[in-house]
Amino acid sequence: MASDAPALIATSGDSLREAFGKALSALADEFPKVVVLDADIAGGTGVHHFRKSHPERFLQFGIAEQNMMAAAGGLAAVGHIPIVTTFAVFCLRAIEQARLSLCYARRNAKIVASHPGIDVGPDGGSAQALEDLAAFRAIPGMTVISPADPLEMAQATRAILEFDGPVYMRTGRSPARRLFGEDHVFKIGKGNILRDGCDVTIVACGVEVARAMDAAELLAGEGISARVVNMATIKPIDAELLARCAEETGAIVTAEDHNIFGGLGGAVAESLVSTRPCPVEFVGLQDTFGASGEPDELADAFGISAPHIAAAARRAITRKAAQ
Amino acid sequence: MTDTAKIIVGENPSDLAKDLAVAAAFTRKHAIASIYHAGSGHPGGAMSSADILACLFGAEMNFWPDQIHDPQRDRFVLSKGHGAPALYAIAAHHGFCGIKDSLRLRKLNSPFQGHPHVLDLPWVETSTGSLGQGISVALGMAMGLKLQKNPARVYTLLGDGELQEGEVWEAAMCAAHHRLDNLCAIIDYNKLQSDNSNEVIMRLEPLAAKFRAFDWAVAEVDGHDIVELLSAFRRASATHGRPAVVIAHTIKGKGVPYMENIPTWHGSVKLTREQAEDALAALGADGSEIRELLDHGQ
Numbered sequence: 046m047a048s049d050a051p052a053l054i055a056t057s058g059d060s061l062r063e064a065f066g067k068a069l070s071a072l073a074d075e076f077p078k079v080v081v082l083d084a085d086i087a088g089g090t091g092v093h094h095f096r097k098s099h100p101e102r103f104l105q106f107g108i109a110e111q112n113m114m115a116a117a118g119g120l121a122a123v124g125h126i127p128i129v130t131t132f133a134v135f136c137l138r139a140i141e142q143a144r145l146s147l148c149y150a151r152r153n154a155k156i157v158a159s160h161p162g163i164d165v166g167p168d169g170g171s172a173q174a175l176e177d178l179a180a181f182r183a184i185p186g187m188t189v190i191s192p193a194d195p196l197e198m199a200q201a202t203r204a205i206l207e208f209d210g211p212v213y214m215r216t217g218r219s220p221a222r223r224l225f226g227e228d229h230v231f232k233i234g235k236g237n238i239l240r241d242g243c244d245v246t247i248v249a250c251g252v253e254v255a256r257a258m259d260a261a262e263l264l265a266g267e268g269i270s271a272r273v274v275n276m277a278t279i280k281p282i283d284a285e286l287l288a289r290c291a292e293e294t295g296a297i298v299t300a301e302d303h304n305i306f307g308g309l310g311g312a313v314a315e316s317l318v319s320t321r322p323c324p325v326e327f328v329g330l331q332d333t334f335g336a337s338g339e340p341d342e343l344a345d346a347f348g349i350s351a352p353h354i355a356a357a358a359r360r361a362i363t364r365k366a367a368q
Numbered sequence: 369m370t371d372t373a374k375i376i377v378g379e380n381p382s383d384l385a386k387d388l389a390v391a392a393a394f395t396r397k398h399a400i401a402s403i404y405h406a407g408s409g410h411p412g413g414a415m416s417s418a419d420i421l422a423c424l425f426g427a428e429m430n431f432w433p434d435q436i437h438d439p440q441r442d443r444f445v446l447s448k449g450h451g452a453p454a455l456y457a458i459a460a461h462h463g464f465c466g467i468k469d470s471l472r473l474r475k476l477n478s479p480f481q482g483h484p485h486v487l488d489l490p491w492v493e494t495s496t497g498s499l500g501q502g503i504s505v506a507l508g509m510a511m512g513l514k515l516q517k518n519p520a521r522v523y524t525l526l527g528d529g530e531l532q533e534g535e536v537w538e539a540a541m542c543a544a545h546h547r548l549d550n551l552c553a554i555i556d557y558n559k560l561q562s563d564n565s566n567e568v569i570m571r572l573e574p575l576a577a578k579f580r581a582f583d584w585a586v587a588e589v590d591g592h593d594i595v596e597l598l599s600a601f602r603r604a605s606a607t608h609g610r611p612a613v614v615i616a617h618t619i620k621g622k623g624v625p626y627m628e629n630i631p632t633w634h635g636s637v638k639l640t641r642e643q644a645e646d647a648l649a650a651l652g653a654d655g656s657e658i659r660e661l662l663d664h665g666q
Contacts, residue, residue: 111539119508
């Protein structure tokens with residue numbers, strides 16, 4: 046049922062947050078139970094589109110995320126599908142509310158977090174959530190998603206509305222490159238091979254998928270054939286695809302705009318150790334906070350740019366050869 | 369108060385008041401027994417909230433066991449989730465659950481967890497136990513019901529120590545902003561919290577003025593006076609354009625002399641057989657009722 050989605054992202058180069066906001070607005074009539082919860086940053090999260098198209102279902106909570114998160118549980122309890130929207134760092138502020146009042150109570154509520162990672166850019170370290178994937182992944186029953194391009198974001202928006210259960214989904218602040226053709230189909234829990242290769246597999250999510258594609262191009266110039274997997278669902282992770290990639294390429298690199306602990310890399314490693322262990326290299330922030338700067342400058346400075354991913358791929362291949 | 373009582377309860381005010389007093393007494397005795405069997409739990413707040421719960425479940429709320437899935441039922445959220453033994457007791461009294469089943473408090477494979485859980489008990493509206501969240505969940509319900517033009521009301525019971533959670537005041541601001549006159553919060557204001565008095569731990573006063581400043585309709589009552597409680601709930605229901613709070617002045621451990629006004633009995637505590645028997649006797653149980661509750665409860 047992803048057929049409607051492409052029309053939603055007519056503007057190529059939309060940020061993921063804008064793609065989400067447009068998709069949500071376009072899907073609102075089809076999902077009349079949806080209500081959107083905002084903490085005074087609708088312009089930043091993309092839901093200003095929904096506010097304009099469906100003001101009667103747009104609920105303002107002011108700058109008070111804990112109350113907003115738990116109130117979503119109450120809205121879900123009386124039959125709505127609440128979409129909690131704020132920046133990823135402020136989702137962390139209300140994570141205990143998400144734990145008790147959404148996940149423990151198994152509510153059909155969605156948390157959509159914009160401004161994750163150093164992709165936030167100039168606002169600096171205080172605003173750059175590098176822990177959210179790990180933290181929300183650790184809550185029992187929480188599904189965790191981080192789409193990579195505007196088309197996939199629109200499809201994922203539909204998918205989370207069709208899915209019954211609590212979801213944490215990352216969007217993104219900066220303009221996002223189109224990676225997928227119109228035939229792309231996002232499914233919760235399924236990764237997909239974006240570029241095939243046989244020497245190493247780069248598993249990425251969110252803004253790092255585009256950088257992984259650039260890294261594969263760099264590696265191709267050196268005669269290294271890198272496979273790129275878009276792992277848009279971090280939980281539940283696509284264990285079957287990971288095992289197959291480990292089997293077929295024998296070396297894995299994970300790439301995420303997140304701390305190296307507990308996020309995509311952690312999920313991939315946890316999965317592979319019990320299915321098909323192989324050398325894994327982790328690209329992410331090395332247990333440090335971010336800083337101000339433009340997203341690409343920050344990616345260079347903090348070690349998550351395409352050349353860093355390519356270097357990690359070479360290390361993984363060297364380790365594979367040494368086995 | 370006699371006139372008010374007549375207005376409130378119709379033709380047989382004394383009958384209803386009597387019924388509610390019986391329900392409150394049952395709630396206290398059942399809570400003591402379940403905490404005794406559990407070997408842990410919070411008796412002090414269960415005693416202080418029993419009359420409030422008796423009035424809500426026995427008179428004020430449109431919420432009965434045959435309507436637990438009725439969209440138009442009133443909702444109750446126990447924001448002070450550690451008051452679970454009293455909630456289970458009043459629910460058992462009204463037939464939401466079995467009396468003996470609900471004495472299996474805090475036991476493996478029992479749905480009567482230490483704090484209420486919506487997935488375990490179909491008549492529990494949401495899971496609580498982390499202070500401050502219940503009022504927000506209740507607010508979300510009230511907001512949703514208003515959007516749906518559903519006339520149901522939402523009631524939430526908070527502890528006084530709970531008011532130290534910042535989230536409560538986020539919710540207080542939000543409920544007033546959205547004019548949620550279908551929301552009624554009740555404060556079980558027994559003046560004591562886990563370690564000591566509110567006054568020592570973190571002062572709440574002037575409490576009524578705080579809620580008024582947040583633009584809530586405020587009623588202050590004796591939380592052990594059934595007529596005053598019912599009257600306050602009626603006034604809360606009649607409030608338009610604002611949420612209402614009933615500040616119920618209560619006594620922690622009410623009805624059990626050795627517990628009254630002593631923070632130690634906030635819990636979680638283990639009751640000895642002797643303590644449980646003394647408490648039940650003070651609450652009016654005779655020998656056979658005590659044996660029934662303490663010997664055959666499990």
